[in-house]
Amino acid sequence: MTKVWKSFRELLPSSRDYEYLRYSWRADVTAGITVGIVALPLALAFGVSSGVGAEAGLITAIVAGLIAAIFGGSNVQVSGPTGAMVVVLAPIVMQYGIPAVAVVSIMAGVLVLLAGFLKMGRMVSYIPWPVIEGFTAGIGVIIFMQQVPAAVASDGGGNSNAVLAACHAVVSAGWPGALLPVAVVVAVAAIMLILGKVAPKIPGSFIAIVVVTVVATLFSLPLETIGTLPQSLPAPAWPEMDPAMIQALAGPAVAVAALAAIESLLSARVAASMADTGPYNADRELVGQGLASVGAGLFGGMPATGAIARTAVNVRSGARTRMSAIVHALVLLAVVYVASTVVSVIPLAALSGVLMVTAVRMISPEVIRRVTRSSWTDALVFFLTAIITVSVDLVVAVIIGIIAAAFFILRKMSLESGVYREVLPGGEEAGDSRIGLFRLEGALFFGAAERILDQILDYRDLEVVIIRLSEVQLIDTTGAHQLAEVVTTLERRGVTVLIKGVRKEHIHVLGVLGAIRSLRHPNHLFEDLGEAVAHARSHTDRVAS
Structure with a gap:
C-alpha cells in the first residue's frame, strides 16, 4: 500500500516544485511576462483558426496554462492552444459544431489523465525522429494553408482539407479587394522576420500586431476584426452531452488525446534538454495536461498541449521554476479584465500573418537536409508522414510513420543477421x-x-x-x-x-x-x-x- 501511495504521490504537486523559487523569482516573473506577451497573439490566432473563436483560445491559454503549470511534470513547460491541435479541431468544428469542442476537450482530457495514472508517459520515446519531424512539417503546411482564407478575406467553401480550402479561397476571393488583407499579412510577416534577425529578444508577433492594429484603426481600414471579447472569465459549466454525442465524438476525442500526449511530452523533453531546470516527470506531465484540457473544456475552451515555441521562449528568458508559466497565465488573465476592448479591434488578417510565419518556422530546411542525407529509408518515413499528415490525418500519419519506420528497422536487422x-x-x-x-x-x-x-x-x-x-x-x-x-x-x-x-x-x-x-x-x-x-x-x- 505504501508503494502504491508513493507512486501516486509522485504525480501530484509538492513543495519541491518551488524549492528554488527564492533564488529565481525575479527571472521567473520576467520570463512569465515575456511569454505572456508572446502567447497573446498566438492564443487569439489559434482560437480563430480552429473555428471556436478568439475567446476560446484566450480562455484555454489562461485556464489550461495555469492548471498545467501547477500539476504538470515539467518545471518550465508552457501550455495552451497550439497549431497541431488546431489542425485536429478544425474538422471537428466543421462536422459537429463549436459546442462539440468543449465535450471533446473534457473527454480527451480524461483519457490523457488516465494515461498518466497508468504510467504511459515514456511511450512517446518509441516515436522515431523522422516521424516526429515529418508530422511537424506536415502540421506547418496545414497551419499555413488554414490561414489563406482569412488572408484573402474569403472562405474555404466548406472543405475540411486545408489545401483544398486554401485553393478555393484564392479562386473565389473578391479581387482586387482581397489585396488589403494580403497586404496586412505581408506587413505582419515582414515585421516579425525583420525583428527576428535584428532584435531576436523582442516579441516580434506582438509588435507586428500592435503596429498593424494601430494603422488599421487610425485609417479606418475595412478589415474584419476579432470582435467583442468578454471582460471577465466565464464561470465553469458542464457542457451538454448525451450518449449519442459521446459515441459520435469518441473517435475525435482519442485523436485529440493522442496528439495532446505526444506534443506535450515532446515539448517537455525539449525543454529539459535546453537548460538545467531539472528533469521532467512524463507521467505527471500527462496528468497535468489531462486536467488542463478538462479545465479548459469546463470554461468553454479547447484542448491544450505543451507548446514547444512558447516553452522555448520561457527557457531562453531565464525561467527556472513553474512560477514563470503561472505568471504567463496571469498576464493573459489581466488582458481579459483590462484590455479586452483593445484586443477586440485586432484584424483577423494580422493573426493569419502571425500563424503563417509560425507555420513556416515549423518547416526547418536544416532538418529536411539532415533527414534526407541520413538514409533513404529515414527520408521516405519523413516524407510519408508529412504527406499523410497534410492529406489524411495527423494521428493516422504518426501511426503509419511508426509502422513504416519499424518495417525498415526490422528489414535492416534482418539483413544484418x-x-x-x-x-x-x-x-x-x-x-x-x-x-x-x-x-x-x-x-x-x-x-x-x-x-x-x-x-x-x-x-x-x-x-x-x-x-x-x-x-x-x-x-x-x-x-x-x-x-x-x-x-x-x-x-x-x-x-x-x-x-x-x-x-x-x-x-x-x-x-x-x-x-x-x-x-x-x-x-x-x-x-x-x-x-x-x-x-x-x-x-x-x-x-x-
Whole structure:
C-alpha cells in the first residue's frame, strides 16, 4: 500500500516544485511576462483558426496554462492552444459544431489523465525522429494553408482539407479587394522576420500586431476584426452531452488525446534538454495536461498541449521554476479584465500573418537536409508522414510513420543477421569435414530466423553441428521456436547438435520454446568453444571406429 501511495504521490504537486523559487523569482516573473506577451497573439490566432473563436483560445491559454503549470511534470513547460491541435479541431468544428469542442476537450482530457495514472508517459520515446519531424512539417503546411482564407478575406467553401480550402479561397476571393488583407499579412510577416534577425529578444508577433492594429484603426481600414471579447472569465459549466454525442465524438476525442500526449511530452523533453531546470516527470506531465484540457473544456475552451515555441521562449528568458508559466497565465488573465476592448479591434488578417510565419518556422530546411542525407529509408518515413499528415490525418500519419519506420528497422536487422560456417580451431584432424561449426550473428527474430537457420539444414554431409549463439544480440519466441525445429530436424537425420555460448538473457526463451530440450543430451550445451569442438570430434571418432 505504501508503494502504491508513493507512486501516486509522485504525480501530484509538492513543495519541491518551488524549492528554488527564492533564488529565481525575479527571472521567473520576467520570463512569465515575456511569454505572456508572446502567447497573446498566438492564443487569439489559434482560437480563430480552429473555428471556436478568439475567446476560446484566450480562455484555454489562461485556464489550461495555469492548471498545467501547477500539476504538470515539467518545471518550465508552457501550455495552451497550439497549431497541431488546431489542425485536429478544425474538422471537428466543421462536422459537429463549436459546442462539440468543449465535450471533446473534457473527454480527451480524461483519457490523457488516465494515461498518466497508468504510467504511459515514456511511450512517446518509441516515436522515431523522422516521424516526429515529418508530422511537424506536415502540421506547418496545414497551419499555413488554414490561414489563406482569412488572408484573402474569403472562405474555404466548406472543405475540411486545408489545401483544398486554401485553393478555393484564392479562386473565389473578391479581387482586387482581397489585396488589403494580403497586404496586412505581408506587413505582419515582414515585421516579425525583420525583428527576428535584428532584435531576436523582442516579441516580434506582438509588435507586428500592435503596429498593424494601430494603422488599421487610425485609417479606418475595412478589415474584419476579432470582435467583442468578454471582460471577465466565464464561470465553469458542464457542457451538454448525451450518449449519442459521446459515441459520435469518441473517435475525435482519442485523436485529440493522442496528439495532446505526444506534443506535450515532446515539448517537455525539449525543454529539459535546453537548460538545467531539472528533469521532467512524463507521467505527471500527462496528468497535468489531462486536467488542463478538462479545465479548459469546463470554461468553454479547447484542448491544450505543451507548446514547444512558447516553452522555448520561457527557457531562453531565464525561467527556472513553474512560477514563470503561472505568471504567463496571469498576464493573459489581466488582458481579459483590462484590455479586452483593445484586443477586440485586432484584424483577423494580422493573426493569419502571425500563424503563417509560425507555420513556416515549423518547416526547418536544416532538418529536411539532415533527414534526407541520413538514409533513404529515414527520408521516405519523413516524407510519408508529412504527406499523410497534410492529406489524411495527423494521428493516422504518426501511426503509419511508426509502422513504416519499424518495417525498415526490422528489414535492416534482418539483413544484418546471418549465419557463417567457420573453420574448427586448432590443427585439422581426421573427421573435421563431417563437423559443421556455424556462427550466428545479429538477431534471431521473426524477420530473419527461418532464412538464417534454413541455411544450416542445407548441409547434408555432416555428422555433428555446433551452433554458436554468443554473437546473437536478440532471440524472440519465433527465433527460439525455429531453432528448436532445426535441432529436432537435424537430430532426426542422425546429426548430433551442440549449442555453444547461450547468453543468460536467452536461456529462458530457449528453454520455454524447447530449443534446449530438443538436444539429444543435456551435456550438449557448452560455454566454451574448445570443449564443444573436442566433444564433436569425439563423436566423429566413435563413428569412424
